[in-house]
Amino acid sequence: MVFGKVDAFLRKVNRMKSLIERGKYEKALARYYSFNSLYKSLHKEEKEKYRIEYQSVVNCLLLYNKLEDLKVFLKEDNLDLVRDALSVMKYLLISTPKNTCRKFMRFVDLEYDKHFEEFSYRLAISELDEKLDFINKLKDEENYDIALNSFPELINKYREIESYGRDSSRIHDSLISLREELKTSLLEFRAKSPVAKVNVKTLRKALKNKEMKTARFVYKELFR
Numbered sequence: 069m070v071f072g073k074v075d076a077f078l079r080k081v082n083r084m085k086s087l088i089e090r091g092k093y094e095k096a097l098a099r100y101y102s103f104n105s106l107y108k109s110l111h112k113e114e115k116e117k118y119r120i121e122y123q124s125v126v127n128c129l130l131l132y133n134k135l136e137d138l139k140v141f142l143k144e145d146n147l148d149l150v151r152d153a154l155s156v157m158k159y160l161l162i163s164t165p166k167n168t169c170r171k172f173m174r175f176v177d178l179e180y181d182k183h184f185e186e187f188s189y190r191l192a193i194s195e196l197d198e199k200l201d202f203i204n205k206l207k208d209e210e211n212y213d214i215a216l217n218s219f220p221e222l223i224n225k226y227r228e229i230e231s232y233g234r235d236s237s238r239i240h241d242s243l244i245s246l247r248e249e250l251k252t253s254l255l256e257f258r259a260k261s262p263v264a265k266v267n268v269k270t271l272r273k274a275l276k277n278k279e280m281k282t283a284r285f286v287y288k289e290l291f292r
Contacts (some may be wrong), residue, residue: 080103085125086126087099088169111292127168134157137153216247
């Protein structure tokens with residue numbers, strides 16, 4: 069009786085693997101209940117003996133479901149859920165023997181890499197947007213010097229985005245335009261300050277008296 073159940077279970081394992089390898093995922097999912105019931109009907113010793121075979125099939129089905137979830141989350145641009153789905157997929161890929169449904173596992177490996185790159189790219193764009201919001205906030209507050217000091221972080225994030233090999237010329241142009249705007253705004257802001265007005269007078273006087281050392285010092289202070 070026990071051997072009959074074991075044989076039935078092993079036939080079911082092979083059937084499930086065959087469906088998965090041929091891309092008949094929905095049919096395999098529809099047969100999961102009977103597959104799981106057969107495994108649960110085994111004696112404790114037999115369950116332990118065939119645990120890897122059982123879990124390998126289960127993992128393949130979980131990988132398929134998680135891959136479908138991942139596509140939905142990316143379409144919705146929900147990066148938190150994408151991150152979680154990728155994490156689960158990574159664990160399943162590591163814990164599932166590679167000789168289980170080889171064709172399917174290679175397919176999932178490639179899909180994981182593709183979607184991970186897409187996630188990383190979108191995450192970098194999101195982080196760039198956050199940094200841009202911060203710098204624009206500083207600009208609105210007329211903290212132009214702090215904004216310019218924060219600009220290298222923005223450029224580094226842009227370089228990360230550029231490394232994905234996608235057209236990022238629009239982003240580059242907008243960053244350069246923003247940096248030049250900040251520089252101009254900072255100069256105008258300093259030129260209008262009371263200290264700047266005094267320095268301008270001092271600069272003019274130094275130039276008039278040909279005091280070049282003083283003039284150079286004042287110029288650096290005025291436009292630093």
